[in-house]
Amino acid sequence: MNICFLMYPWEQITPEADSTLALIHECVKRGHGVAMCTPSNLTIRNSVTNAFCRVINRAEKISNSPKSFYKKVTLRDEMLPLAGFDVIFMRSNPPLDPIMLNFLDSVNDDVFIMNSLNGVREANNKLYTAVFDDPENEIIPVTHVSKNKDYIIKMIKESTSDKMILKPLNGYGGSGVILIEKNAMLSINSLLDFYINKSDGTTDYVILQEYIEGAEKGDVRILMLNGKPVGAMKRVPGEGDHRSNISAGGSIAKHTLTPQEKKLCRKIGPKLVKDGLFFVGLDVINGKLVEVNVMSPGGITYINKVYKTRIQEKVIDFIEDEVQVKSNAFKRKAKLRKTVEDA
Numbered sequence: 001m002n003i004c005f006l007m008y009p010w011e012q013i014t015p016e017a018d019s020t021l022a023l024i025h026e027c028v029k030r031g032h033g034v035a036m037c038t039p040s041n042l043t044i045r046n047s048v049t050n051a052f053c054r055v056i057n058r059a060e061k062i063s064n065s066p067k068s069f070y071k072k073v074t075l076r077d078e079m080l081p082l083a084g085f086d087v088i089f090m091r092s093n094p095p096l097d098p099i100m101l102n103f104l105d106s107v108n109d110d111v112f113i114m115n116s117l118n119g120v121r122e123a124n125n126k127l128y129t130a131v132f133d134d135p136e137n138e139i140i141p142v143t144h145v146s147k148n149k150d151y152i153i154k155m156i157k158e159s160t161s162d163k164m165i166l167k168p169l170n171g172y173g174g175s176g177v178i179l180i181e182k183n184a185m186l187s188i189n190s191l192l193d194f195y196i197n198k199s200d201g202t203t204d205y206v207i208l209q210e211y212i213e214g215a216e217k218g219d220v221r222i223l224m225l226n227g228k229p230v231g232a233m234k235r236v237p238g239e240g241d242h243r244s245n246i247s248a249g250g251s252i253a254k255h256t257l258t259p260q261e262k263k264l265c266r267k268i269g270p271k272l273v274k275d276g277l278f279f280v281g282l283d284v285i286n287g288k289l290v291e292v293n294v295m296s297p298g299g300i301t302y303i304n305k306v307y308k309t310r311i312q313e314k315v316i317d318f319i320e321d322e323v324q325v326k327s328n329a330f331k332r333k334a335k336l337r338k339t340v341e342d343a
Ligand SMILES: Nc1ncnc2c1ncn2[C@@H]1O[C@H](COP(=O)(O)OP(=O)(O)O)[C@@H](O)[C@H]1O
Pocket: 141, 165, 167, 171, 172, 173, 174, 175, 177, 209, 210, 211, 212, 213, 215, 218, 219, 242, 243, 244, 245, 283, 285, 290, 291
């Protein structure tokens, strides 16, 4: 099959740790054609959606380690029509560029896109957790989202807990996630102004969330493939920080899913599949879901290392199966059409 990775630039890859490189390497090892392009390289050529791609040249021998594969592989530049690919694997970093999705809308019927466009549209920010019905807050923490400063302050005051988390709706990598303490409210007005009223005159939503006890011991990243967990790891905050993101200094440890985490996966898995969110990363703290990462979930290489697994194999197996189903349906349709035409 031919697969196009819509992703960050090739030069930005850290070969030892990059999950997208692990996926690309797996595809190339299996003999699939691989091209890469960035969202800004999408182009419409006379009403046909194309991309300026970097295509991986086929080679006789493919290195076994992603690092030497990255070093040795040669690329060529080609402008290619997206509908000619079997798969588009979106692996671009947040924030989501809505125009990118509009480009992809034009090829949605021709190509298997992972994750699905509608799923990514729905789940690209932290509002998505509100789609899960959980009145007792067993799996979703108490969460308020608003642009209304007075409402947020009222919610902090009414909270039974002394600590809360404040974060931007569209943040990632731990940026802007801060701890609020009820007995230190002097800066809250200024903080909310900063989060809500942007310097360019626009406004943003802010999230106020219960502080989940146990967060100081770390959070859990669960990779979900087709609605089921395929790997997990613990991320522990670095010295002097409350956030566990690796980009915020967190470190990795082994993690076996607890019964509560397994229950969480069972509860949300079917909805993820229904939304076409086939490969996502859940951020879970003490059994509660804080975020569903749908754009370019990482963690494959770390989990592979601590568990001696190869998660990329499972992901590419899944894609191959999906492409097979699509191609069988296409062949069946062609055969039936022929029967009718010949009648
Ligand atoms: N409700 C919360 N309680 C405790 N810690 C939290 C909470 N929300 C976020 N954190 C900490 O901040 C980190 C980043 O938060 P997250 O919501 O995943 O945003 P991001 O998109 O920036 O990763 C989490 O991994 C966790 O360590």
